[in-house]
Amino acid sequence: xxxxxVPAATLSRAFYDRPTLLVARELLGQxxxxxxxxxxxxxxxxxxxxxxxxxxxxxxxxxxxxxxxEVMFGPAGHAYVYLIYGMHHCxxxxxxxxxxxxxxxxxxxxxxxxLDGMRRRRRVRSDRQLTSGPGKLCxxxxxxxxxxxxxxxxxxxxxxxxTRVPEASVVTTPRVGIPYAGAxxxxxxxxxxxxxxxxxxxx
DNA sequence: TATACGATCACCT
DNA sequence: GGTGATCGTATAC
Numbered sequence: 226x227x228x229x230x231v232p233a234a235t236l237s238r239a240f241y242d243r244p245t246l247l248v249a250r251e252l253l254g255q256x257x258x259x260x261x262x263x264x265x266x267x268x269x270x271x272x273x274x275x276x277x278x279x280x281x282x283x284x285x286x287x288x289x290x291x292x293x294x295e296v297m298f299g300p301a302g303h304a305y306v307y308l309i310y311g312m313h314h315c316x317x318x319x320x321x322x323x324x325x326x327x328x329x330x331x332x333x334x335x336x337x338x339x340l341d342g343m344r345r346r347r348r349v350r351s352d353r354q355l356t357s358g359p360g361k362l363c364x365x366x367x368x369x370x371x372x373x374x375x376x377x378x379x380x381x382x383x384x385x386x387x388t389r390v391p392e393a394s395v396v397t398t399p400r401v402g403i404p405y406a407g408a409x410x411x412x413x414x415x416x417x418x419x420x421x422x423x424x425x426x427x428x
Numbered sequence: 429t430a431t432a433c434g435a436t437c438a439c440c441t
Numbered sequence: 442g443g444t445g446a447t448c449g450t451a452t453a454c
Contacts, residue, residue: 288451330435358436405434
């Protein structure tokens with residue numbers, strides 16, 4: 226059978242309904258897919274960060290259960306999308322059981338399908354800048370708050386099993402942009418592919 | 429009602 | 442290396 230005829234497996238709810246650090250690690254190498262008018266925009270996930278529960282001072286849910294953070298308290302496998310700095314969106318995937326607020330921030334992709342659509346939305350000189358940051362990839366894939374709460378086991382936005390990443394290829398560092406997070410600041414909860422040129426800013 | 433600020437980015441020097 | 446853009450949220454009054 227031709228390779229192209231084998232459908233890629235969409236990650237199931239059971240994948241997301243596990244410890245957040247494990248999900249953040251295993252999302253590396255998988256393919257984030259956005260479908261718009263039956264066209265696919267996609268990229269391989271090369272950088273993630275875990276945000277875990279109310280004790281994690283970097284996690285939005287540490288300031289309580291509010292209308293904004295409600296999605297994080299819901300069941301795993303949904304999108305938590307929020308607006309940051311008044312102009313950029315960030316995409317998270319909700320993990321773990323209902324009432325335990327946790328999510329994985331998707332920080333960077335290696336662009337795959339739909340490059341023309343991404344270039345049209347991003348208007349940058351180099352393809353390396355298409356999806357090399359959390360706000361950039363949302364703009365490239367047309368992800369905004371209209372997708373907040375969207376089911377990742379649906380058809381508009383989902384993640385497919387793609388690449389198996391060996392442990393030796395995974396780097397962990399503290400998370401980016403959380404100087405206010407006190408004791409949680411230094412936790413090594415950022416995961417990225419070693420030596421990958423498409424990641425977001427270095428430390 | 430008012431105010432401060434952020435899980436960022438692009439452009440500047 | 443530095444800084445301005447821009448607005449939804451959380452919190453204070």
